[in-house]
Amino acid sequence: MKLILLIDILGTIAFAISGVLTALNKRLDPFGILIIAFVTAVGGGTLRDILIDANVAWMRNLTYVYVILGSTIFAVIFRKRLGYIRRSLFLFDTIGIALYTIVGVEKGIAAGFHPIICIALGTMTACFGGVLRDILCNEIPIIFRKEIYATACILGALAYFLLHFTPISEDFIVIISGSIVIIVRLFAVYFNLSLPCIYRKDKLES
Amino acid sequence: MKLILLIDILGTIAFAISGVLTALNKRLDPFGILIIAFVTAVGGGTLRDILIDANVAWMRNLTYVYVILGSTIFAVIFRKRLGYIRRSLFLFDTIGIALYTIVGVEKGIAAGFHPIICIALGTMTACFGGVLRDILCNEIPIIFRKEIYATACILGALAYFLLHFTPISEDFIVIISGSIVIIVRLFAVYFNLSLPCIYRKDKLES
């Protein structure tokens, strides 16, 4: 459990800092930066909790609030040097996405939803913080334009269900499906993979 | 009941394809296209269900999910030939809007809301999928700029309540008020009607 708490916190830090970087890029003021950091970190889970009519996690557990506040202040102060921890941030982010996906899937199962809806809830938990961040910053969500990690989340969430048809134990299923999210994402970034482009190259300039 | 189910599915198809077309226009990737199709088709009803604190319909009834998935794949594959079924799509869309309006009004009544709120819920059900689609695609919602069908929904929803003061039976009230939505919309498109412009013509270039 302590490992999961640690991963959760590292993921929240990475998400919050990604929000701060987008907000700085848009030259928002300190209040705007804080809101964007917050929405990026907890937006996906909040949307999930509203849809399944559950209590919103960060409103009852202040750990998230403190972590996001701290990360935001840290990121604003050291914004010129965040390049040095770029790799760590990317790793935290990837591990956080894997965890968020599994958490979303499990909350869906606990609420009695169909596997397809659970996969959607897992993907939403991991991806929609970034979607809300981009909408608040007046951009088309980057995840809709350029594959970042949605496919990794969907595949990991799918594996979670398929592995239940095998004799693998619950704990291992979580580890394996989480690892699938991480590996698919690392591969996609390393080999610069993305979903097949459905637009003709020659039209790309239009 | 089977007729209503059929209308519901045809409306969902038309809404999803409208989302796909907007997403293709913005050159979104397959994941983005799917999300926009989904949000366009079920966004209005989802917002309504969250506001009245009801269960979100598509999360418990997977018919919508399958129909939207199928429509999206169909529309992406045959995107160059959608022009051929343009008229059918417009018809499905119009009938779907009428049905969504009535469904929204009836859900409002069932939850014990005032007629004005029920009319707002009916209009929201029919119109806010498109609003969310446009926000996610970083556009001012088209329905706020150019009358598309909001007035048709409001008039149909209003008729639904007024007809209850007459001896007309419940079934007929649904048919008549739904027809009003359809007829007002067809008239508006055919004669290119819109809400009165409140801006002076001579300022239009500014």
Added chain:
Amino acid sequence: MKLILLIDILGTIAFAISGVLTALNKRLDPFGILIIAFVTAVGGGTLRDILIDANVAWMRNLTYVYVILGSTIFAVIFRKRLGYIRRSLFLFDTIGIALYTIVGVEKGIAAGFHPIICIALGTMTACFGGVLRDILCNEIPIIFRKEIYATACILGALAYFLLHFTPISEDFIVIISGSIVIIVRLFAVYFNLSLPCIYRKDKLES
């Protein structure tokens, strides 16, 4: 109680008119103007109620609906002359923000949330109508770019909690913390104060 009702109505009027002005600026049609007025006036409270899973206030109490409808019609008709009541509108707006902040904080306390969450709920009630207005109008929310009143709300909400450690009576606490919101905002506007700019001046052209 009658005073609070009056302040609430004046605040709603000021918020709705601010929505109308933004919508007119974007040349929206009458339906769009009405929706933006509505969202500006009740959006913050609606988001709060959804997050704390409470009944959405304007759906059960039609006073807001009538006030917003009336304000919108008034503001559209007299849009060229709204400059004459600019000062009154600013005053209503400021008093309304103070009231909305306190209402949000008190709803949070009633639902048993931690003071930090209550402060966030108060600020959200006062500020997020404007955020939703700007998103629907395809702008980065102005409150994220240029300090308007978020800090005033946060300070007033904070005072509300701190004053409970003093022997001051409940009624006075409400009046004092509301006054803090009003005074901080008036000072900020009068002396053109804003949150410290974290961007270097010389980079401002980039």
